[in-house]
Amino acid sequence: MIKNDYMPFSSKILEVIQHTDIEYTFRMEYQGDVKPGQFFEVSIPKYGEAPISVSGVGKNHIDLTIRRVGKVTNEIFERYVGNSLLLRGPYGNGFNLSDYMGKDLIIMAGGTGLSPVRGVIDYFFHHPEQRGHMTLISGFKTPNDILFRNDLKQWSANMDVILTVDCAEDDTACHVGLVTQYIPQIKMGNVTNTVAIVVGPPAMMHFSVQGLLGIGLLEENIWISQERKMCCGLGKCGHCKVGDTYICLDGPVFNYTKGKFLVD
């Protein structure tokens, strides 16, 4: 018998962590294998479904960092601890931690792009012996948009964390400017043993990858993660198709040697 993949299951909201006015992390009850970079279709009856990437993986929970920008996410914000959301998933390939082990690792994240890659950062923060030198460049629009403030502070204990905002009105503790401006500050070791992950809006990813290639990184050592509309997560609805690639099945994480051919 074929499984009905469209039927969601109910998952309890264990904790809600507020980052900004419009961005919260929902800690959801979940048991099962999940990789950072994978996503769930999150739904509330009446309002529909939205694909949300996993921003953290625990023993009995997953974190979903959600920005209040759409019809579904608006409604999710009305739900708090004790209530539940409907989920189905996980979908997509996610990040393979083994791709980065034993290497110098650069992670560049734009805005909410930090969510899908947070699980990777957290893993290597807790297992510094499994990687070489690590740099995180994380950019946000304004200081008010910064996500995972506590994590960023904590991570800087054993990796270079460059936090930057596009613009700031007053004196701020973080850098100002686009993430690409800080590429020259990356402490580079052996370039062939350096790998990078870039996640963010399309323009940010494009220029960040160009910058990394500029400092000598090899295409095959760069990974990107793509965001698309996904109604099913199962390779059927067609919304996420780019060329011969279904982002939901073949991605959302792509090695740049493949990712560079994704032309919408």
Add this chain to the structure above:
Amino acid sequence: MGFHVNNTVLNTIFKTWQTEYNIYAPRKYPGGGRFSDTDCIRYGKINTAEEIIFDKKSEYSFKEFLTPVSQTLFFFTEGETKEADTLQKKAIIFLRSCDLHALKRLDDMYLHNGPADYYYHRLRKSIKIVLMGCDHSFENCFCVSMGTNQSSNYDMSIDRQADGTYLIDCKDADWEEQFATTGCAQQKVTPAYVTKNSITVTVPENLTAEVANSSMWDDYDSRCINCGRCNFVCPTCTCFTMQDLFYSENGKAGERRRVWASCMVDGFTDVAGGGCYRQKNGQRMRFKVLHKVLDYKQRNGYHMCVGCGRCDDICPEYISFSNCVNRLQDAVMEVKQND
């Protein structure tokens, strides 16, 4: 085994089928056409053989049986969800060779691209196929170019003769026995198929995604009005969007559906927060055309387009898909020269 039957015999057999099956075939919807006082030929339930339209192409394809325009997946009532029931009767579908080839594409999309689709599978497993022979090509058809003019994977074939009788080729053992016991004439039957269309289409051998850089797509920016009709009549277009619906009489109960979606229509690629990936109609045209004759093949090994020509029949702007495909060779050259 082949048979030559008259209308009465065929209708008697239809009657026996109808206890277990509904029969779907192209039929006439009087006054249902797109212009006043015109009819629409599309798929619907039929009772008798006379209702089946053989001499015209159906404007819409059979796909609405397997992938309904709007399909309820499950119902919500407060904390509960209940899966939607499937149809009670099995189905016999009459379709032409191009559409039978399209069925293979639907199968590959719904059963083999990612995990098998539960709702498609439960409808798919309950159908039998009757191939309608084509004794001539219709306007805009290019099945011969796409290699879809002939089919052999049917349960039965049917050709209506000029005198109103039918030539039948039966592969289903039960049906064969049924026809044999009526005492109708037995003869060897090969379903009619066309060997030539007035339109021929050539997909360039050296076609690659690079052709996206051609200026040819700009022509469609203003000519195309992104109405999406081409997608809706296409027997191989399968895209859908999820939709939640709540009943106005009882706000606590509702359903989740999937409804047809079109890559030509606004909103297809919109992500939360306002991102959108193909804004110009020309880019959408390029996305659709290359799916049909390039990237589907890269994934599945054969072209998606079956050459039924319905997209050309329906376009209110008289945009021709077949003509567009035939322009690709020049576009490939143009892109090469620009490099």
